[in-house]
Amino acid sequence: MSVRTDAASYVADLRANGVACRRGSRTIVSGVDVTIPAGTRMAVVGPNGAGKTTLLRVLAGLETPATGAVYVGGADLHAMRARQRARTVAVVAQEEQPSAELTVAEAVGLGRTPHRNPWAAGADAEREIVADALEMVGLGDAGGRSCIALSGGERHRVVLARALAQQTPMLVLDEPTNHLDAAWRLRLMRILDKLDRTIVAAMHDLDLVLRHFDSVAVIADGRLVTHGPPVEVLDNRVLRDVFAVDGDIITHPRTGRPHLLLTDATPSPPPGRTLT
Numbered sequence: 001m002s003v004r005t006d007a008a009s010y011v012a013d014l015r016a017n018g019v020a021c022r023r024g025s026r027t028i029v030s031g032v033d034v035t036i037p038a039g040t041r042m043a044v045v046g047p048n049g050a051g052k053t054t055l056l057r058v059l060a061g062l063e064t065p066a067t068g069a070v071y072v073g074g075a076d077l078h079a080m081r082a083r084q085r086a087r088t089v090a091v092v093a094q095e096e097q098p099s100a101e102l103t104v105a106e107a108v109g110l111g112r113t114p115h116r117n118p119w120a121a122g123a124d125a126e127r128e129i130v131a132d133a134l135e136m137v138g139l140g141d142a143g144g145r146s147c148i149a150l151s152g153g154e155r156h157r158v159v160l161a162r163a164l165a166q167q168t169p170m171l172v173l174d175e176p177t178n179h180l181d182a183a184w185r186l187r188l189m190r191i192l193d194k195l196d197r198t199i200v201a202a203m204h205d206l207d208l209v210l211r212h213f214d215s216v217a218v219i220a221d222g223r224l225v226t227h228g229p230p231v232e233v234l235d236n237r238v239l240r241d242v243f244a245v246d247g248d249i250i251t252h253p254r255t256g257r258p259h260l261l262l263t264d265a266t267p268s269p270p271p272g273r274t275l276t
């Protein structure tokens with residue numbers, strides 16, 4: 001596999017300053033200040049309905065914040081023209097599907113649209129980028145197949161390949177492990193590990209977050225509770241307060257890597273009493 005698919009023209013940091021998002025009169029997300037250094041991966045975690053997707057849409061430039069701003073490489077994301085934004089951030093939405101009428105290669109080729117000029121040559125280079133992206137997601141032989149004939153997990157990988165082919169310095173992924181089987185969840189994490197890009201991903205699997213992300217932002221009720229390295233942030237207090245579970249970080253006996261074991265939260269004893 002060549003490295004073309006990861007040939008983003010530059011890596012950029014992301015800075016969100018005082019981001020808030022409203023739906024009608026309701027504030028869904030508020031007061032989010034976060035910086036993601038260039039080339040690092042940040043997971044966004046929180047219970048269902050906490051505001052992760054809403055925040056990601058703003059960080060991806062799909063939605064304008066009610067207040068605050070988002071800067072990628074120092075440039076205001078929401079002030080960019082659509083083509084420049086599409087050259088800056090690639091997005092995979094939560095339940096995104098490739099168009100049923102397209103072949104797999106055509107669907108992935110859509111990722112090249114923001115880079116194409118009407119007079120551009122280099123169709124071979126474009127085909128190579130698409131082929132590399134398909135190879136990365138294990139669909140190297142599927143370019144000519146119709147998207148409608150794929151499984152749910154395969155379709156999801158097509159959408160991921162399109163985002164890789166877009167060759168942007170930033171990737172925003174909303175629950176990227178959705179629809180993927182156990183082996184592919186791990187393979188996807190290894191792909192993300194190797195990409196020299198700034199990545200923001202909403203994640204529900206806290207164990208994967210522990211090993212594969214540089215930082216984690218915990219969201220509850222639309223507010224940023226804490227942000228920092230996963231081994232520090234995913235402690236028992238945060239797990240209890242935000243997710244109502246207990247967690248223990250243990251070392252895998254074979255790999256030596258940390259794993260997070262989650263269990264039902266044990267009830268706290270009333271003051272002055274111990275549970276037996």
Ligand SMILES: Nc1ncnc2c1ncn2[C@@H]1O[C@H](COP(=O)(O)OP(=O)(O)OP(=O)(O)O)[C@@H](O)[C@H]1O
Pocket residue numbers: 023028046047048049050051052053054055
């Ligand atoms: N279009 C909308 N209009 C009104 N409320 C909305 C809209 N979209 C989302 N919400 C509400 O905003 C809140 C945050 O939703 P969001 O999808 O951002 O949460 P989430 O953390 O991504 O959840 P999940 O883990 O279930 O995907 C929820 O209470 C949801 O009901």
